[in-house]
Structure formats: C-alpha cells, structure tokens
Amino acid sequence: MRAGKVPADSKLLQPIKIGNTQLQHRIALAPLTRYRNDENHIVNSFAQRYYGERAATPGTLITSEATGVSLQDAGRPHGPAIATDEQQAAWKEVISAVRKNGSVWFQQLWGQGRASEPEYQKKRGYKYRSSSAVPLSEGGAIPEAMTEKEIQRFIDDFVASAKRVITAGGDGVEVHGAHGYLIDQFTSDSVNKRTDKWGGSVENRSRLLLEVVKAACAAIGPERVAVRLSPFATYQGAVSSDIVAQYSYIVRELKAIGPLAYLSLVEPRGDPETMFSNDPDVEGQNLDFILNIWNNHSPVVVAGAYTPASAAAVLESHYAKWDVIVAFGRAFLATPDFVWRAKNGVAPNEYHRESFYTPATEVGYNDYPFSADYIDARRNEVLESLA
Structure with a gap:
C-alpha cells in the first residue's frame, strides 16, 4: 500500500540536535x-524487540512509556518503574537495543497521583494521593493531599530515577508534567486547592514541576532533561483556568534554568479527552505563545495526531520559524519501520486499538510486521555491503 512520500528535502527529514545527541x-x-x-x-x-525495532532507522528519538520513579508512583498493575536495581537492569537491555541501532533514548518519568488505581495502592500499602483531596471523577475515591515530606520524597525519587536512566545508558529523561498525572495535578487549579507554598498562585502551583526539573538538571545536566506539557488538555480533569498565564510563567522559568534538551508539547487536538472526536473543538487554540517565549532556546517536540505528510507540511508552514520535531503515537506503535515508510511513501500499518493496553503480553505489541519493501531494501543493503 502506497502513501504520500515525504520529499527528501523536507524539513521533517533534516537532522537536528537535542542536548548532546x-x-x-x-x-x-x-x-x-x-x-x-x-x-x-x-x-x-x-x-x-519492540523499542529496538522502532529505532531501526538510525538517529530516531525514542521516548519511553511513562515510568514510575518509585513503586508507589507505578500506581497500576503492570506499569513500569525504574526504582530498583532489577528494574534498572531490565531497562538497560531495552536501551541497549535502541542504542545498537544508532538511535536516541529519553525515558519519560512520572508519578500518577490520583490517576493510580485506589484499590491497587491500598493492597500494596501505599497512600492514594494527589495535590489535594479532589477525586478524579464525581463520586470517585478521594485522594489524600500530599504532605511536605511526601513532596520532597517525590522530588528525591525523581532525581534517583533520572540517575538510574543515565547509568543504564539512556541519553536523558523527559519529565511528565502533562495529562492530569501527579505533577499536572499540582499545576492545575481545578485539582490543586492547597493554601501552602505548593498551591494557590500560578507561581506556587508551578513549584513542583520546576523543583523537579531543577533537581534533575543539577543531578544529570540540563542537556539531558526534557519536559512534557499539555496546556490545553482536559484529560483526567486537570484544567488550568488561565492557560496563558500559567504556562507563560512555567516556560519562562524553564527557560531560565538552562538549555534543556527539548520541550515537548501536546497540541490542543492531541488531548486524549477529545482527539478521537471527528471534529475536536480547538478553534483559536495553539501553542504559539509558548514557542514565542521559548524562542528556539532548544528544540520543541509537538504531538497532534499527525501523518508524515501533514507533519512535513506543518513544519514548512505554521512551525517554519521554530526548531520543531514531530512525535507520532498510534501509527508508530503499529509500524516498526514507520520512519523508513515515511521516507519511502509506504503507508503505515493499521493499528488495533482494542489491544493497546493488553497487559504483560506481546499481543498487540510485537505482532505488527515490517513492510515487504523494507525487508527487500535491507536485504539489498546487506548484499551490496558483502559485494
């Protein structure tokens, strides 16, 4: 099956540096x-195999699944963590598979907070927690507000996990400050009802994110730290009443910390709450105010349900003046040779949504094929090299 081929001179196919990579x-x-x-x-x-295959085209940025910085922060069954030596050793092998193919690894780190499963946390003896005692949904379990000591412990756990990623061979970490997970539960005034230094004002609600980033940068270097934000997302009820004020402050403060590896932003139409709508209501919403503040301080990764063709087009139009990388999700998880196909005009595999989250199995994970064209091209490359 053929698709629109991305032109060889497209900005989408041009090299770009992030941090030291x-x-x-x-x-x-x-x-x-x-x-x-x-x-x-x-x-x-x-x-x-899963990550190594998707790194098959050298020089690809591979961002890991969100990974808990402690066992408490891996708040659902079969979620990943990098908080023990055994967990670190397992991730080292995954990272090695990516690095062997000449690609780049950033580990996304998070805490889930009230997005954890309350009963799972209770069964393991962990507190079901958030910034404040505000349930995820009406009538749902009410989390306990984190104490000062717990907040500091979370920051320390984040730093320890960041160090583990680098020790395991990773190129850097991505701080997950988006989509209603723990850090975003502090940022969003719809969730954060605190009256101490971690809540109330724009500055106070930004504090946890900024303290995590500062601590990670001090530990592993700002060139190895990235941050993900979803300013317009309403997913999991984490909403800021003044998006421009909240995120303008955050981005200015992040910029002052140092040249981070990159800033990762979810476009309005990439909000999980609305992205499956045929016509998501994002009229007048865009990331321009953030990119103007950031001003090419380092590259920006954007995600917004793009195809290779539409990504190539937007880099030449709306994002033409900025250093932008485009992240792909569903099509890339279903297509191990996604980058090669984009370059050669071969359509990606159809994804199977029902098996996205099938726990602890390769079904819906490693059962997506390479294209016959890619296999033929690889065979020819090997034969030519032998000749």
Whole structure:
C-alpha cells in the first residue's frame, strides 16, 4: 500500500540536535504507556524487540512509556518503574537495543497521583494521593493531599530515577508534567486547592514541576532533561483556568534554568479527552505563545495526531520559524519501520486499538510486521555491503 512520500528535502527529514545527541530526522516515537511489564513493574524482555525495532532507522528519538520513579508512583498493575536495581537492569537491555541501532533514548518519568488505581495502592500499602483531596471523577475515591515530606520524597525519587536512566545508558529523561498525572495535578487549579507554598498562585502551583526539573538538571545536566506539557488538555480533569498565564510563567522559568534538551508539547487536538472526536473543538487554540517565549532556546517536540505528510507540511508552514520535531503515537506503535515508510511513501500499518493496553503480553505489541519493501531494501543493503 502506497502513501504520500515525504520529499527528501523536507524539513521533517533534516537532522537536528537535542542536548548532546544528534538526531538524523525530526520524526520521534511519542511516549506510549502500554502496561506490558511484569507484576513487579519490571519491563519484560520482549520490550527490547519492540523499542529496538522502532529505532531501526538510525538517529530516531525514542521516548519511553511513562515510568514510575518509585513503586508507589507505578500506581497500576503492570506499569513500569525504574526504582530498583532489577528494574534498572531490565531497562538497560531495552536501551541497549535502541542504542545498537544508532538511535536516541529519553525515558519519560512520572508519578500518577490520583490517576493510580485506589484499590491497587491500598493492597500494596501505599497512600492514594494527589495535590489535594479532589477525586478524579464525581463520586470517585478521594485522594489524600500530599504532605511536605511526601513532596520532597517525590522530588528525591525523581532525581534517583533520572540517575538510574543515565547509568543504564539512556541519553536523558523527559519529565511528565502533562495529562492530569501527579505533577499536572499540582499545576492545575481545578485539582490543586492547597493554601501552602505548593498551591494557590500560578507561581506556587508551578513549584513542583520546576523543583523537579531543577533537581534533575543539577543531578544529570540540563542537556539531558526534557519536559512534557499539555496546556490545553482536559484529560483526567486537570484544567488550568488561565492557560496563558500559567504556562507563560512555567516556560519562562524553564527557560531560565538552562538549555534543556527539548520541550515537548501536546497540541490542543492531541488531548486524549477529545482527539478521537471527528471534529475536536480547538478553534483559536495553539501553542504559539509558548514557542514565542521559548524562542528556539532548544528544540520543541509537538504531538497532534499527525501523518508524515501533514507533519512535513506543518513544519514548512505554521512551525517554519521554530526548531520543531514531530512525535507520532498510534501509527508508530503499529509500524516498526514507520520512519523508513515515511521516507519511502509506504503507508503505515493499521493499528488495533482494542489491544493497546493488553497487559504483560506481546499481543498487540510485537505482532505488527515490517513492510515487504523494507525487508527487500535491507536485504539489498546487506548484499551490496558483502559485494
């Protein structure tokens, strides 16, 4: 099956540097939580194949699934963590598979907060927690507000996990400050009702995110730290009443910390709450105010349900004056040779939505094929090299 071929001179296929690492094009694998880990939150060995295949085109930015910085922060069954030596050792093998193919690895790190499963946390003896005692949904379990000591422990856990990623061979970490998870539960005034230094004002609600980033930068260097934000997302009820004020402050403060590896932004139409709508209501919403403040301080990764063709077009039009990389999710998870296909005009595989989150199994994970064209091209490359 053929698709529109991305022109060889497209900006989408031009190299770009993030931190200390060089990308050979501007197509990235978006962070995709898949719940394929074992019951101890250790990444299964078959993830080596999954991530290694998607790194098959050298110089690809591979962003991991969101990974808990402690066992408490892996708040659902079969979610990943990188908080123990065994977990770190397993991730080291996955990272090695990516690095062997000449690609770049950033590990997304998070805490889930009230997005955890309350009963799962209770069964393991962990507190079901958030910024404030505000339930995820009406009538749902009410989380406990984190104490000062717990907040500081979360920051320390984040730093420890960031160090583990680098020790395991990763190029950097991506701080998950988006989509209604723990850090975003502090940022959003719809969730954060605190009256101490961690809540109330725009500045106070931004504090946890900024303290995490500062601590991670001090530990591993700002060139190895990235941040993901979803300013317009309403997913999991995390909404800011003044988006421009909240995120203008955050981005200015992030910029002052130092030249981060990159800033990752979810476009309004990439909000999980609305992205499956045929016509999401995003009229007048865009990320321009953030990109203007950031002003090419370092590259920006954007995600917004793009195809290779539409991504190539937007880099030449709306994002022409900025250093932008485009992250792909559903099509990339279903297509191990996604980058090669984009370059050669071969359509991606159809994804199977029902098996996105099938726990601890390769079904819906490693059962997507390479294209026959890619296989033929690889065979010819090997034969030519032998000749």
